[in-house]
Amino acid sequence: MLAGAGAAVLSSLPVLAFGCLxxxxxxxxxxxxxxxxxxxxxxxPGMGMRIGALAGAFAFALNALMSTILFATExxxxxxxxxxxxxxxxGKAPDPRTVQVLxxxxxxxxxxxxxxxxxxxxxxxxxxxxxxxxxxxxxxxVSLARRRGFH
Numbered sequence: 815m816l817a818g819a820g821a822a823v824l825s826s827l828p829v830l831a832f833g834c835l836x837x838x839x840x841x842x843x844x845x846x847x848x849x850x851x852x853x854x855x856x857x858x859p860g861m862g863m864r865i866g867a868l869a870g871a872f873a874f875a876l877n878a879l880m881s882t883i884l885f886a887t888e889x890x891x892x893x894x895x896x897x898x899x900x901x902x903x904x905g906k907a908p909d910p911r912t913v914q915v916l917x918x919x920x921x922x923x924x925x926x927x928x929x930x931x932x933x934x935x936x937x938x939x940x941x942x943x944x945x946x947x948x949x950x951x952x953x954x955x956v957s958l959a960r961r962r963g964f965h
Contacts, residue, residue, distance in 0.1 A: 817845040818872030821948070822880070835947055841873055842866025842951020843958065850959060859953045866952020867945050874944035878937055885933050893929055 821841035846862045857865075885892065897920055904916045922928035 817841040817848060818869040818948070819876060821869070821873040821944075822876035835943075838870060838873065838944060838947035839951035839954065841869050842948035842953075843955030844951075845869035845948070846952045846955035847959065857956050857959070859956045862952035862954075862956035863949040864952070866955070867949040869952070870945040870948025871941075873948065874941050877940065877944070881933075881937070889929060893923060896923060 818841055821837040842862075843866070845865050845868070846857060849865050850857055900916050900920045900923075904913045907913050907916065923932060
């Protein structure tokens with residue numbers, strides 16, 4: 815859980831968020847290392863993936879909680895920022911169909927239901943990213959530990 819908490823915090827900080835995928839890989843590897851210290855014995859790559867996935871689920875839960883609080887308190891500001899970015903994209907889009915799709919998307923985001931649906935879809939994508947990258951980090955952690963002679 816400690817590794818997942820670290821990844822969640824690092825991934826939510828403004829500048830450090832750019833390394834989100836690295837933090838997730840590292841959290842999976844760290845979770846395996848901490849597990850190996852606590853429970854001596856052989857850890858297989860499959861076990862490492864499960865340990866990493868658990869760390870990823872915990873990291874996602876913390877990040878989702880923080881994001882939900884931010885969305886509830888700053889949702890209007892977030893909507894305005896997204897609209898500005900969509901408008902800038904529409905100005906650069908050479909294809910009229912692209913502009914039409916962006917306008918429809920902006921109309922959807924203008925409703926509370928549309929914004930909430932968009933937020934939920936972002937959370938669904940995030941849970942997969944967090945769990946998969948932490949699981950990969952867990953398997954990587956087992957592999958690195960074996961090469962170094964740690965069991």
